[in-house]
Amino acid sequence: MGFLLQLQESLKIALQSIFAHKLRSALTTLGIIIGIVSVTLMNMTIEGLGEAFRSSISAIGADVLYIQKWPWFAGEDWWKYRNRREIKISYAKDIKERSTYAVAVAPTVFSRSTLRLGSNSMENVIVIGTTDEFIYTAGVSVEFGRFMSEVEVKAERPVCVIGAEIAEKLFGNVNPIGRDLKIAGRTFRVVGVLEKQGKFLGLESLDDRVYIPIGQFMRMFPWRTGATITVKIKNMDEIEEAIEELRGIMRTLRRLKPWQEDDFSVNRQELLLNAYNQTVGVIGAVGLGITVLSLIVGGIGVMNIMFVSVKERTREIGIRKAVGATQRAILMQFLVEAIMISLLGGVIGLIFAVILGFVVDQILPTSLPLWVALLSIFISITVGVISGIIPAYKASKLDPVESLRYE
């Protein structure tokens, strides 16, 4: 009972004191605010990346290899890759014939175009030309209807499979299967709708895409020559061997001399994993650095202001002690005040972080689970305790007689 009463009194005094010195309190919390903003944003980004990564990684199967002109994280050598020859669609057939590890091989080429259905239209939709084997390499399932068949691909039939978002936006409640839509002015019949996949790495939607037989695509967009060959392998354990075999096949197809470097890249999920870990590592290191630095500065600020507060209120401490406040009560009073200042900074920082999160969302995906918010609050309380304990202890040990005499 006594403890709760004293806590209540301490909270009351702390609020009074903070509001009596608004500017001082605001300036004091600045360091804490910056620290909490940085720790919160860091966690929000790491968490957001993690979520996006986990949901996207399945879109790139661990057992799928991507033969492309560009490596996925080219880094500084981009000019080296620029002059490489394009990957031809015809390689897909050769790889399928020669590879012992590949179970499915699908070439893909893409372009952007406009979709039209009656008066409805969607601009800038990604149109992907591929084959029936794409359904095995893409790691995606069909929600309604079916994927395009081998026959349709060979005969270059005007059929298409649409993403979930297109079905929703163009057709609404109408069942799209068997209906026609126009891609770049040509009529295609919808044979299937893919399941919803979400955004790749939280940024690019995978659901506003439309898939058509590759022969159709080549007739519509003959200038789009660069392909990606997606290869699903038999067994995850043989991925290294499969890569070696694919490199051999590709080198033969490209007629490379033994001394020449590969002029293509075999990409795999692991690269994404590495890039993810690297990104998270950098964000973590930078964020942690800023956080620790600003929290130390902020904590010293709070400690300093608490020393001032104790000094200013020496007489008040004397009065309280005279009427029966124990050392613990005085300790608690000043500790609560330090925690309140720090917590104030923490809450303001959290609000700023959420607002800044919308900005960061343009570059990196962010997410704010409860634990991130709670951790930030916990950190600000901890800073308050650490920076308040010495001033509060000093206050609790003041001699009542001298404190009462203090002017």
Next chain:
Amino acid sequence: MPLIKLENIVKIYDLGAEKVHALRGINLEIEKGEYVAIMGPSGSGKSTLMNIIGCLDTPTSGRYFLNGVNVSELSDNELARIRNKEIGFVFQMFNLLPRADALHNVELPLIYAGVPGDLRKKLAREALEQVGLGDRLHHKPNELSGGQRQRVAIARALVNKPSIILADEPTGNLDTKTGNEILALFDELHSRGNTIILVTHEPDVARHAHRIIRIRDGMIESDEKVVDRIIAQKG
């Protein structure tokens, strides 16, 4: 059993270069219900004596029994509890919390005693009514006159129903008329059975008490009953 029993109380302040003997062996008994004035010039040690009686300070040597309890050997926290329960202070400078209203100032000892909200407010209000400030509950100290502030301080001293009310120059910052009102209030509190110890250097103030103890150079110079008591007139 006397309420207060001091046995050979000595207080030495160690100022590094020199040692100051503030009290040089005080022996004193005060019974419950007495109204005692402690007098002495400045530097006589009367403030030190008051601090020790008020449990704000501990003697260098000697024993102090309050209600039969040897308080000269208690820890700081135990002394805080004794101050909370047994002693009500009234200071020359009022010593109210400037940002708190009259009611909250009076509630303060009850907060540290752990009295819950409703009862606490009720007791604080009653104490303020007792000193005639029932209509000033929510005034801050700077909205009150000097005399009213001292009444708030007295209400605060009373609210825990302490064994002793210890007043240190309670009229020192007040004009004569207001001072007399405060002294009249002390008379009234005394007549209701409170034990009052008044520390002062003014003979006219001291003569409101029933017994005057004079301190000089850290020793009791005289200890006598007041024969020509002044009965303060209520304002």
